[in-house]
Amino acid sequence: MHYLAAAISGEARVLLTLFIMLLAAKLMAELFERLRQPAVAGEILAGVIIGPSLLALAAPSEITDLLAEIGVIFLLFTVGLETKPAAIFKVGKRAAIVAVLGVVAPLLCGWLLMRAWGSSGIEALFVGTAMVATSVGITARVLSGMGLLDAPTARIILGAAVIDDILGLLILSMVSSMAAGSVNYLEILITAALAIGFTAFIALVGAPVVTRVAPRVEQLRSGEGIFIFGLVLCLGLSVAATYIGVAAIIGAFLAGMALAEGAEDAPKMHSQMSGVTEFLVPFFLVNIGMKLSLEVFRSPSVIMLCALVTLIAIATKLLGCGLGALNLGVRRAAQIGMGMVPRGEVGIIVAQIGLSLAVIGPEIYGVVLFMAVATTVIAPPFLKLLYANEAAAHDEIGPPDAGGIVTAKDLAKIA
Amino acid sequence: MHYLAAAISGEARVLLTLFIMLLAAKLMAELFERLRQPAVAGEILAGVIIGPSLLALAAPSEITDLLAEIGVIFLLFTVGLETKPAAIFKVGKRAAIVAVLGVVAPLLCGWLLMRAWGSSGIEALFVGTAMVATSVGITARVLSGMGLLDAPTARIILGAAVIDDILGLLILSMVSSMAAGSVNYLEILITAALAIGFTAFIALVGAPVVTRVAPRVEQLRSGEGIFIFGLVLCLGLSVAATYIGVAAIIGAFLAGMALAEGAEDAPKMHSQMSGVTEFLVPFFLVNIGMKLSLEVFRSPSVIMLCALVTLIAIATKLLGCGLGALNLGVRRAAQIGMGMVPRGEVGIIVAQIGLSLAVIGPEIYGVVLFMAVATTVIAPPFLKLLYANEAAAHDEIGPPDAGGIVTAKDLAKIA
Numbered sequence: 001m002h003y004l005a006a007a008i009s010g011e012a013r014v015l016l017t018l019f020i021m022l023l024a025a026k027l028m029a030e031l032f033e034r035l036r037q038p039a040v041a042g043e044i045l046a047g048v049i050i051g052p053s054l055l056a057l058a059a060p061s062e063i064t065d066l067l068a069e070i071g072v073i074f075l076l077f078t079v080g081l082e083t084k085p086a087a088i089f090k091v092g093k094r095a096a097i098v099a100v101l102g103v104v105a106p107l108l109c110g111w112l113l114m115r116a117w118g119s120s121g122i123e124a125l126f127v128g129t130a131m132v133a134t135s136v137g138i139t140a141r142v143l144s145g146m147g148l149l150d151a152p153t154a155r156i157i158l159g160a161a162v163i164d165d166i167l168g169l170l171i172l173s174m175v176s177s178m179a180a181g182s183v184n185y186l187e188i189l190i191t192a193a194l195a196i197g198f199t200a201f202i203a204l205v206g207a208p209v210v211t212r213v214a215p216r217v218e219q220l221r222s223g224e225g226i227f228i229f230g231l232v233l234c235l236g237l238s239v240a241a242t243y244i245g246v247a248a249i250i251g252a253f254l255a256g257m258a259l260a261e262g263a264e265d266a267p268k269m270h271s272q273m274s275g276v277t278e279f280l281v282p283f284f285l286v287n288i289g290m291k292l293s294l295e296v297f298r299s300p301s302v303i304m305l306c307a308l309v310t311l312i313a314i315a316t317k318l319l320g321c322g323l324g325a326l327n328l329g330v331r332r333a334a335q336i337g338m339g340m341v342p343r344g345e346v347g348i349i350v351a352q353i354g355l356s357l358a359v360i361g362p363e364i365y366g367v368v369l370f371m372a373v374a375t376t377v378i379a380p381p382f383l384k385l386l387y388a389n390e391a392a393a394h395d396e397i398g399p400p401d402a403g404g405i406v407t408a409k410d411l412a413k414i415a
Numbered sequence: 416m417h418y419l420a421a422a423i424s425g426e427a428r429v430l431l432t433l434f435i436m437l438l439a440a441k442l443m444a445e446l447f448e449r450l451r452q453p454a455v456a457g458e459i460l461a462g463v464i465i466g467p468s469l470l471a472l473a474a475p476s477e478i479t480d481l482l483a484e485i486g487v488i489f490l491l492f493t494v495g496l497e498t499k500p501a502a503i504f505k506v507g508k509r510a511a512i513v514a515v516l517g518v519v520a521p522l523l524c525g526w527l528l529m530r531a532w533g534s535s536g537i538e539a540l541f542v543g544t545a546m547v548a549t550s551v552g553i554t555a556r557v558l559s560g561m562g563l564l565d566a567p568t569a570r571i572i573l574g575a576a577v578i579d580d581i582l583g584l585l586i587l588s589m590v591s592s593m594a595a596g597s598v599n600y601l602e603i604l605i606t607a608a609l610a611i612g613f614t615a616f617i618a619l620v621g622a623p624v625v626t627r628v629a630p631r632v633e634q635l636r637s638g639e640g641i642f643i644f645g646l647v648l649c650l651g652l653s654v655a656a657t658y659i660g661v662a663a664i665i666g667a668f669l670a671g672m673a674l675a676e677g678a679e680d681a682p683k684m685h686s687q688m689s690g691v692t693e694f695l696v697p698f699f700l701v702n703i704g705m706k707l708s709l710e711v712f713r714s715p716s717v718i719m720l721c722a723l724v725t726l727i728a729i730a731t732k733l734l735g736c737g738l739g740a741l742n743l744g745v746r747r748a749a750q751i752g753m754g755m756v757p758r759g760e761v762g763i764i765v766a767q768i769g770l771s772l773a774v775i776g777p778e779i780y781g782v783v784l785f786m787a788v789a790t791t792v793i794a795p796p797f798l799k800l801l802y803a804n805e806a807a808a809h810d811e812i813g814p815p816d817a818g819g820i821v822t823a824k825d826l827a828k829i830a
Contacts (some may be wrong), residue, residue, distance in 0.1 A: 012657035014481055019650040026643050063481055066429055228441050231694055235434040242427035268686060275687025276694050279646055 017058045018067070018283070021290075024050045024057075025282035038380035040141050043282055045377060047289020060290045068287035069248065071280030072137045072345065076249040077234040078273050079140040079158070080256020081263055082149045085207045088159045088257070091152070095159030098324035102160065102340050103167045105320030106131035109312050114364075117305060123364060125175050126354040130368045131313045133168040135344025136161035137249060137284065138376050142383045143339075146391045153332050156325065157339040158253070164340070165247050166195045172350060173245070179359040194244045199254065202237060206258030214262030227269040230259055231276075247346060288344055292373040296366030306370045313371050314378065317341045335386045341379040347372030432473045433482070433698070436705075439465045439472075440697035453795035455556050458697055460792060462704020475705045483702035484663065486695030487552040487760065491664040492649040493688050494555040494573065495671020496678055497564045500622045503574045503672070506567070510574030513739035517575065517755050518582045520735030521546035524727050529779075532720060537594050538779060541769040544590050545783045546728045548583040550759030551576035552664060553791050556696065557798045558754075561806045568747050571740060572754040573668070579755070580665050581610045587765060588660070594774040609659045614669065617652060621673030629677030642684040645674055646691075662761060703759055707788040711781030721782050725789045732756045750801045756794040762787030 024046040032042030050057040058064075088095070110128030119127070136158065143154050173191050177183045210233070217229040234255045241251025263269050297303050322337035351368040354360040360368070384391075439461040447457030465472040473479075503510070525543030534542070551573065558569050588606050592598045625648070632644040649670045656666025678684055712718050737752035766783040769775040775783070799806075 011480075011484060011663070012654065015484070015650065015654045015657060015663060018485075019647070019654045022650060023647055026647060063478060065426075066478055069426060069430070070433075227690065227693060232434070232438055232441060235430065235437060239427065239430045239434045242430060248426070248430060271683060271686040272690025272693065275642065275690030278642060278687065279691050 014063055020050055020058045021286045022282055025286045038142050038384050040138055040285060041377050041380040043285035044289040047286035048292050051290030053292055053294035060287055064287045067283040071284035073238050073248055073252040074277050075137050075141060075281050076253040077256040078277050079144060080253040081260050083257050084260050085203055085257050087155050091156045091159050095156050096163055098156060098321045098336055099160040099163035101324040102317050102321035103132050103164060105316035106313060109316045113312055122179050122359050126360050127368060129171050129175050130347045130350040132171060133343060133346035133350055134161055134164050134340045135342050135346045138342035138344055139339040142380050146387060147394050148387055148390055151390050153335045156336055162250055165250050169195055169245050179357050191245055195246050198244050202254040206254060207261060210258040211262045226263055226266045227272045288373060288376055291348055291369060293366055293369060296370060306367050309367055309371045310374045313375050314341050338379055338382050338386055342376040343372040344376045429478055435465055435473045436701045437697055440701045453557050453799045455553055455700060456792050456795040458700035459704040462701035463707050466705030468707050468709035475702055479702045482698040486699035488653050488663055488667040489692050490552050490556060490696050491668040492671040493692050494559060495668040496675050498672050499675050500618060500672050502570050506571045506574050510571050511578055513571060513736045513751055514575040514578035516739040517732050517736035518547050518579060520731035521728060524731045528723060528727055537774045540590050541775050542783060544586050545762045545765040547586055548758060548761035548765055549576055549579050549755045550757050550761045553757035553759055554754040557795050561802060562809050563802055563805055566805050568750045571751055577665055580662050584610055584660050594772050606660055610661050613659050617669040621669060622676060625673040626677045641678055641681045642687045703788055703791055706763055706784060708781055708784060711785060721785045724782055724786045728786050728790050729756050753794055753797050753801055757791040758787040759791045
């Protein structure tokens with residue numbers, strides 16, 4: 001049946017890849033939970049294991065990238081759903097200080113390190129830029145898994161991640177145009193105005209508008225009104241964010257925040273949304289792991305550079321962001337600093353742009369990729385340790401109530 | 416920022432396409448619900464409207480195909496979840512008769528029509544084969560939307576669709592090898608044995624095994640145990656089905672059926688699964704609509720052929736399948752016949768194989784595509800009419816309870 005085989009093999013191979021990714025993610029998550037380690041780290045390592053660098057059972061592709069992107073978009077959307085705008089505004093100033101220090105420190109130290117290593121000025125700047133961008137998805141996943149999204153430091157991390165992304169965009173714009181030989185300040189100004197305007201507009205106007213629209217949506221005939229409305233809003237603002245140049249996840253987070261109050265009485269929506277994220281987030285995590293290339297480890301000097309870049313990437317966020325939150329106490333400052341450590345897919349995207357502009361070579365690209373994956377695997381266990389007290393206190397109050405859903409079991413308990 | 420623009424545009428364009436597909440689907444679904452028409456037909460028409468043949472806002476691609484495929488896989492999985500194996504076995508003989516008559520009639524009449532039109536023997540056979548394959552996803556969506564998956568005729572349709580798919584596979588194998596010049600009977604025998612063996616094995620052994628495994632899964636630490644187990648089982652059996660040559664949706668349906676008893680006490684799982692399907696099924700429906708090409712309508716004779724092929728495709732399933740169920744009464748026979756009419760993505764896949772083997776020309780390919788989409792849009796309104804009585808009776812008993820979830824509102828009612 002080779003005619004059929006040819007026709008179906010494309011589809012079958014893609015489905016097989018997805019199956020392997022999901023299975024590996026869930027097995028490693030289970031293993032890590034039993035070892036009392038965060039499932040997130042297990043799922044990223046699952047990607048490393050099944051990916052091209054080890055077993056080569058699956059490889060990242062345009063399709064896994066898209067599923068990963070949709071996964072992290074909905075992850076940030078559900079995080080936004082748990083976040084009232086006022087809670088973020090309240091920590092706004094603190095978040096801004098954390099973000100700025102957390103941008104300056106890695107940019108400066110990354111640049112210095114690469115210059116000392118012998119890189120050209122522009123390559124050093126690009127590596128520094130790749131070290132700026134925090135991927136808040138990983139931290140959000142760890143904290144939501146522990147039921148701690150409402151911790152004060154979690155709010156600061158989320159607010160700082162939004163500001164960090166905008167600052168990262170502007171630095172990337174500037175460095176990219178320097179790489180092309182001339183800096184167009186007007187363009188950068190427009191990018192800045194658009195990014196800040198979009199974020200401020202949605203953050204300020206989004207919630208009141210959505211809260212007014214949501215009850216009408218509930219009356220639509222096509223059922224599941226508020227859930228569908230949430231999906232459309234989330235995708236719509238993610239697309240808008242991407243066109244403006246901000247990461248899609250920032251749009252998704254703002255969409256969730258805008259809907260946070262309107263969806264408060266919609267337990268079914270939270271449960272349905274958790275179905276979407278539980279299915280798609282593993283692709284996001286495994287896909288990051290699959291991108292790790294161990295080919296880069298061909299010479300001891302490169303291995304050394306990987307270690308140094310990763311170490312600096314961790315230290316600069318930990319100390320930079322931590323410094324901005326130091327008056328909250330050392331432990332909270334460390335929570336915030338560690339929460340900003342994962343670079344994940346954002347660092348990978350910056351590295352890809354650098355490679356496509358030919359300002360960083362394939363070797364340094366491999367180093368940045370290693371840093372992006374390594375920071376992402378290393379942070380979750382430390383986050384879990386740093387938040388252990390809060391988690392214990394939280395468990396005493398009672399576990400999170402599964403998205404507000406009252407199940408038949410709860411009913412039985414009441415009766 | 417054209418460097419950035421280039422880097423982000425691919426991602427942004429894909430997200431934009433998905434956003435347009437979802438928005439169009441939901442707007443048309445709402446419009447059709449208000450007109451008391453089935454939402455399914457609205458969502459397929461949404462695809463026709465935004466697709467290349469009309470507004471050209473979006474086009475089918477490898478990525479939309481994949482999302483569509485995952486969507487229909489999980490749709491059939493949730494249908495399987497509502498279907499106990501015993502209920503299908505009970506109607507097995509009836510379903511087999513319905514399937515066989517519903518395969519013979521379109522194959523024969525399609526072949527005759529195309530021979531009369533002047534096609535070569537092998538082209539006529541391929542068109543007949545494309546007219547054989549029922550896409551049960553559309554009917555399943557309409558019936559589950561009406562809460563009628565447990566109607567006796569729904570069981571017969573589901574059982575017949577499984578048998579129909581296996582027969583369709585065997586005919587496609589045979590016709591494909593005829594197109595290549597020699598029929599390898601041994602290969603076809605192996606295909607038959609594999610397809611039947613796989614289906615029978617999962618149908619018979621799946622449920623007892625899963626029912627024994629499911630309680631252990633519930634005790635896993637990584638949470639959401641039964642939901643994740645369902646996702647993995649669904650994807651795994653879909654992949655297995657594809658490798659054997661049966662449609663992935665058959666594997667997904669069998670996976671759902673195997674889990675039907677094990678998941679009975681898992682209301683949260685049903686709700687989470689409905690989140691996945693509500694998000695992904697629109698891509699399945701819109702993607703079918705987007706595949707319609709109106710380019711084919713360049714000559715009156717082709718328009719005539721489109722009309723004839725579509726008419727024969729509808730009449731042969733309606734009468735063929737209906738004949739097999741006639742002793743249940745005319746209305747029930749008509750329900751079953753109409754339920755088997757949509758050819759959807761299965762017909763499209765057969766046409767694509769024919770095109771890739773160069774046994775059908777691009778013009779006839781366009782005609783078959785039109786038939787596949789047209790049967791899929793036409794059937795739902797008639798299905799809704801034919802099932803109106805059952806739906807009314809069902810509503811008197813009470814609407815479906817949203818997947819068994821007890822919401823805070825229900826609690827309030829009780830109190």
